[in-house]
Amino acid sequence: MTALRLARGHTGRSKIVKFEGCYHGHGDSLLVKAGSGALTFGQPSSAGVPASIAGETLVLAYNDLDEVSNAFKAHPGEIAASSSSPSPGT
Numbered sequence: 001m002t003a004l005r006l007a008r009g010h011t012g013r014s015k016i017v018k019f020e021g022c023y024h025g026h027g028d029s030l031l032v033k034a035g036s037g038a039l040t041f042g043q044p045s046s047a048g049v050p051a052s053i054a055g056e057t058l059v060l061a062y063n064d065l066d067e068v069s070n071a072f073k074a075h076p077g078e079i080a081a082s083s084s085s086p087s088p089g090t
Helices: 002-011 065-074
Strands: 016-019 057-060
Touching: 002 016, 057 065
Parallel strands: 016 057
Antiparallel strands: none
């Protein structure tokens, strides 16, 4: 949770990426199943998570580098802790 807050504070970006089927912690942003791929309208999967927070979380398939690359292309400059020009395929 601290790393997410630091990344968001440093980059000024609000979106995060998490991976389906993995435990990332228990912060509101991480208790979300926002869909697959580069879906932009997240749905909270745990009571008490505001839809506005769920909408900032992108849930991607684990170990699918194409999906990760597509998410960064679909949300340029929006994902915290990303470089402004990621390498192709990352």
